[in-house]
Amino acid sequence: MIQQLIDKITKLNAPIVVGLDPMLNYVPEHVKEAAYEEYGATLEGAAEAIWQFNKAIVDQVYDLIPAVKPQIAMYEQFGIPGMIAFKKTVDYCKEKGLIVIGDIKRGDIGSTSAAYAAGHLGRVQVGINTFQGFGEDFATVNPYLGSDGVKPFIDVCKTEDKGLFILVKTSNPSSGEFQDQLVDQTPLYELVGRRVAQWAEDCMDGTYSNIGAVVGATYPEMGRVLRKIMPKSYILVPGYGAQGGKAEDLIPYFNEDGLGAIVNSSRGIIAAYKQEKYAGFGAGHFGEASRQAVIDMKEDIMSALVRGNVVSAADR
């Protein structure tokens, strides 16, 4: 699965992923009004609003990007109708040829992790039939419970050619509270990174592994260290843009082959129309604003990578 992602990134010259994290206050009034008119101001109405919002954005950006990363919490908050909107979003993105990274941050033990893995990346058996529950291509996973929690996900990645991004160092201000604690002079996130590197060796797909890591853009020095510790793992980098990460900060997350990282932006893309820079589009053209924001993000990142000698100008 990682090879499919790399092929798309290379073809599009776009190591980026759009986070489909639709807060209701990102959704333009006219979209909400139409949804509430049909379903009322209900959970069903909210779910319809975020689905129509997503669809309009995906229609505008799918040809520019390799992947999307829907954040399941933003759907789950609306209960069952929200989960249906999540599933519709996953299905629609796959129809459009996008790779779908389910930002689910699940993690449990044994048969419970196996159930999450089956539901999101694999199949469940019912009688003699098998079914996909949600059908993402990658999932984010929380490693706090250790190997027992991660292995069932890796097993499914092997049988179904799917992938993981395991939380190593997250982008939030308090991520250091536990992740940075020193164990024999080594921060915990490095220990987790080393474990990810071992898991990665066991699940290769071409030159990279299906087992990747999450390392926030807001900690580039740690990104530099983790890049070396996990040479075969793709790094999913949140925190660019709205959370404060700059394009220059992204350089250490890439390998010398110009690969190895994929940068996420959520609010900066899907709520672009709310920024002064894109206000000219107006709420009526929020999808076009997102498209322009993707073009600008790609330009911002690729030119930083050229300046940083990560990719050559000729390759762009």
Added chain:
Amino acid sequence: MIQQLIDKITKLNAPIVVGLDPMLNYVPEHVKEAAYEEYGATLEGAAEAIWQFNKAIVDQVYDLIPAVKPQIAMYEQFGIPGMIAFKKTVDYCKEKGLIVIGDIKRGDIGSTSAAYAAGHLGRVQVGINTFQGFGEDFATVNPYLGSDGVKPFIDVCKTEDKGLFILVKTSNPSSGEFQDQLVDQTPLYELVGRRVAQWAEDCMDGTYSNIGAVVGATYPEMGRVLRKIMPKSYILVPGYGAQGGKAEDLIPYFNEDGLGAIVNSSRGIIAAYKQEKYAGFGAGHFGEASRQAVIDMKEDIMSALVRGNVVSAADR
């Protein structure tokens, strides 16, 4: 909310919770057949089977226990139909007067954690209306992302009188891989426990806090230490029974007031009819087998607590 749980535990003399983690292979054939006849061997059929299985067990045990703990992964694996079965289970258990601990192990940052908290414990606003997404009373939370990830859950607990059990030391064999790492001679799980104690102080409900912890029955020495570190936190103890934890092992998890812990059993109760001990009930009476297993679990734990001087014989 913790006070409501304590009142029920005291009234029923039962510091126990039944884990509603319905693997399809726990469900008796006749229940599956009836479900598949109505919905086919489909995700809908599987969801109907686990819902009917749950309902029959709840009908048999609801008068003996204070709470249930549905493990959402076991529902989520069946996609949308599975999530509907989860919601039906939560609603039904609440109708029956049970407290519902959503074993969801969610954890993310900022607005994303807030979305999980709203969806599972609080309310979401849609237009001028508010709705509950899933409506559990407690949720389990993963702390790896630090305070940013936990605080939004605590905020909802305060406004809605709900509660949390934060993962501190899990019951699985590899839980030590990260949780036991020594930071200045202190294991990470203790650091997390100290943080839980701080969060707990800030969210009291009577003599205990709405912010509890998960500490596995399989590590009683660690349980003893964590009990002292988090005096105001209820400890949810998984790992009793099928995972190897014995009733004697549970003593250190309780405070001198005879309170402070609630012990989970999942497979040992819901799949009791498959054990030799309860084989006499037969698959046709799996609910009655679960009832007997609850009675036996309660007796096993309460007599260990009397032997350990945690509760007096007169109090039983």
